[in-house]
Amino acid sequence: MRALGRLLRRAAPLRWWLVGAALLGSATILSSVALMGAAAFIVATAALRPSIAELHVAIAGVRFFGLARGILRYLERLASHNATLRFLLDLRLWFFRALTRRPPAERALRSGDLLDRWLGTMDALESFLARSLHAPAVALITAVALFFIVAAYAPAAAWIALLFFALSAFVLPLLFVPGVARRTRDLDAARAAHSAAWSDAVHGLPELSVLALEPRVQRDMHHHQTVMARLQRRFARLLAWNLAGESLIRDLGLVLMLALVAPQVGSGVDGVDLTVIVLVYLAAFEAVQPMTQVAVQWHSHAQAAERVLEVGDEVPQRAAAEVILATRDEGMDVALEATRFTYPRAAAPVLADLSLRCAPGQWVALVGESGTGKSTLARLLLRLQTPQQGRISLDGQLLETIQDDSLYRQVAWVGQDTRLFGATVAENLRLAAPGCEAAQVQAALQAFGLEAILARFPQGLSLPLHDNGAPLSVGQGQRLSLAMAVLRQPRLLILDEATSALDAIAEAEVYAALRRCLPQATVLCITHRINALEHFDQVALVAQGRICEAGDAASLLALPHGRFRQAWLAQRLWS
């Protein structure tokens, strides 16, 4: 409830659009009301056989309101959609900004699934303004208008009309809201269980087949499906009662009005008045129809609003990050001491007491089996995760104290978790290095063999890329990422399997190009190709969360029972 209030406050700049849409909506319905009222007037008056002059106004009115209704509805929809589009855009921008300010350990940023869910939640808010806010406002205005219109003809009936309208439009849906909330929660839980069962089936299909688990999994899924169906049926029953209630309330109100007013015809009220108020009353109930949906979606909107808004919740302020790293000619000095890091809800720390030192301008290779924390180490250096223990220093300054701007200006990262963006090649390059001159860009592209590659495409630098890098191959995408990194002229370059799709020769060319373009930089390279380590000054082997062997390649190979040597031998077996 509070979340919806906060969401509403976010929509405050759009209030005039919303008011306009509500007024147009009410006017639309009131046009119908007026249309039916005028029609009733025509028919009831004509039955008394007056001169046709008495009907002129009403006839004109009927035509006018018929036209007006269509046009007003059109304008209402435009206003409503305009407000929604603006609102959604604003919300997305706010969400984006809020997400960047959150502490980096959010699982959502690493999981495509969770991200989709979050974004789906935002899309669910699409109908918040257009329906949940709009419909009650229109119903309210219509109620008031109905009262005054009926009062003009038969004051006693006006109260009945208002009462029954309010019962149907406001009281009845409100009665259903708690039931809806409970059933929605149950349904969400059932859906999540169903989703998890399917996820297992799809991802664990080999095991499923081999262990002959299909019948059991099928039974499980059938069970989940049955639960969901049962809950959906209960939901349907609720909605059915709501609809029946709406219909009955309207008709009972009508009966009551007739019972009250009909006996008075001839004294104070005449037949025309009665006919008019009957048709006016019936026409006004059009405003009640959307109210059921409002009640149904109220809870889901509230939940969605909460989930979206919690992204912007108070983030514990980090200790002042004020230090600015001085730009120097030489590469960065990197030092990790006794670093320990565990992902949330992981059974064991991925890094335990890891210490590493990279002197300025050194090329360091980080090797080890997959899952040993090498990428995590890179993420710690880039301050995308915070270690639970230990110190990380760059150029002697503690990592937590360095200003974001200054840090990221001097560091570049190419690897498994980095992506090319769904934009043109030129736009990607500009994202990386906004102030770069064409000559520098050309030089970088040439250094990584991209000039020849891009020449094959007619659009050249304006080649649009999909979000997976297509139509560039994985290797070509990696070259582009490297070119982008080099353009930033960083003092520390972190490569994470950045050449995995290139063969040994291409890799050697890339390393040579890096040496040429970034002669002074410190390079930390995570790789599994340990046969190409002559480029590196230092090799560090990561296992069990620590650096178990470090030194230059030759000395590591000479270690008597070295793991590095074993791994090297194994790789040599196949080269």
Added chain:
Amino acid sequence: MHLDRRLLGLARHIATPLAGALVLSLLGAAATVVMAMLLAHLLAEVHLLGPAALSLTPVLLGLTVAAVVRAASRGWAEKLMLGLALPIKALLRQRLFNKLCQLGPYHSASFGPGRWLTLVTQGIEGLDPWFCRYLPQWLLAATLPLLFIGVATAYDLLSGVILLVTAPLIPFFMVLIGRAAARASQRQWRALGRLGAVFHDRLRGLESLRVLGAVERTLDTIATTGESHRSRTMGVLRIAFASALALELLANLSVAIVAVEIGIRLLYGALPFESAMVVLLLAPEVYAPLRLLGTHFHGGTAGQAAAAEAFTLLAATPDGAACPEATPALAPASPFPVVLRQVSFAFPAPSAPADLGAAAAPLVLDGLDLEVRRGECVVVLGPSGAGKSTLLALLLGLLRPSRGEILAGGLGLSQWPTERWRARVAWVPQRPHIFNATVAENLCLGGAPRDAATLEAVVTQVGLAEVVAALPRGLDTPLGDDGWRLSAGQGQRLALARALLRDADLLLLDEATAHLDAESEATVAECIAAWRRRGAVILVAHRLSAVRCADRVWILEEGRVVEEGSVAALRHRGGRVRDLWEAWERHEAEEAT
């Protein structure tokens, strides 16, 4: 405005509730007619003759009864309609699951798990509006107006004719303008979808953007792009809403025309007041179902798109690589010796649509002639590539050899009953899947649940005792997406424990020690040694250290066996294994000193 034929075919299954909903809606419509007649009668009497002319009570009572009938039938019809999609969704999901199992792991991988999951969870839910709203409303829009027009005609022929002529114009114009508007709006919705896609894309790359220091710049770009998209979308919506505008104008102006025409005829005494009132009360009801159909149209098209995706997946045929249903024969008592005779395998070329099946590839395995006897431990070495894992897949019966045959205990693998064969084999895959279940359930997968003592014993045997003890609820801790995550090495050991718990003869291990340190590797080696008493072990590896426990070694390169034999024989034969073994022995010796 048409009804998709395939979805209509599915609607067969809900024929009864659909018919029930229609009948109830017709009943509700009849009640509306009765109410209109009673109301018109009351108004006519009271207006023309005064309130004393009739006794109000029976009329009001009649109205009340009709109101109750109307409310009840509409409510019940609604309940039936909202339940229409449920059997269809269950049916489709059932079929999709069967198809998933039928296609098998090597086929469905090319569809992508993401696509399957999105379809089965959200996509299928998108069928709700089509079955619950669009279909019934389409049928109602075809029948209810006729009922009302019929009654109106019975009271006044001219009005009836006007209504009959104007009513069909509404769907006609809706379709006409709608089609033109749809094309334009589709383009724009796609563009707007692109804005959404750009937003998603930048959001996924948030970390890259952060490290590039490009967050603020991206926000500015999104804001500007968003603004231009918004204004363009509004431009298109102006056209898209035009069809709704036409619909509204038609409906309202028709009512206006009817009202004027009956008014004028009333004026000249050509029509009784009561008939005029009935017509006036029923006129809006004629157009209401048609308007409602317009409202539900969009939900309908979305549902059709989801269904199309489902039908595409359901139409996928297994590409012949998967093992067909085995012709049942009596299974031999022992699966040994396992013999591969001139076995070759290549993934078949895509059969029909481009995205079905794996791309045609050269022979993954070429002319293998191998044998595994009981009590042996065979190690398959080779560079990382699909050959070794494919060999295991063939042995598991997940794939069928393109040429040659595999025999187990003298009987061809294709003749073994599938479940019988798979019950004799235990498999530890390269990347074991941890199911969304507790540790205990993950261990007992596919078998009877075991007691805690057995589970703890096997957990200790694979070296996971400490890890399990450290979990908050021990063996009952939930694992998986929403539970605790195991590291790659822990997952491998869990999968090994799963295999040890099975009552199988042949153990197949795929890179079972890739993520383990020396200590854990030794533990695994012990488990393997213990298994040899049960049956045989085939271990796929790329590390030389795996060779320690081998009786025989097969070296696979580019799908062919280049060296084969016992470790001792290979060492003496010369070649690669000898070189490496000597290097190995050298530092084993150094280690000893």
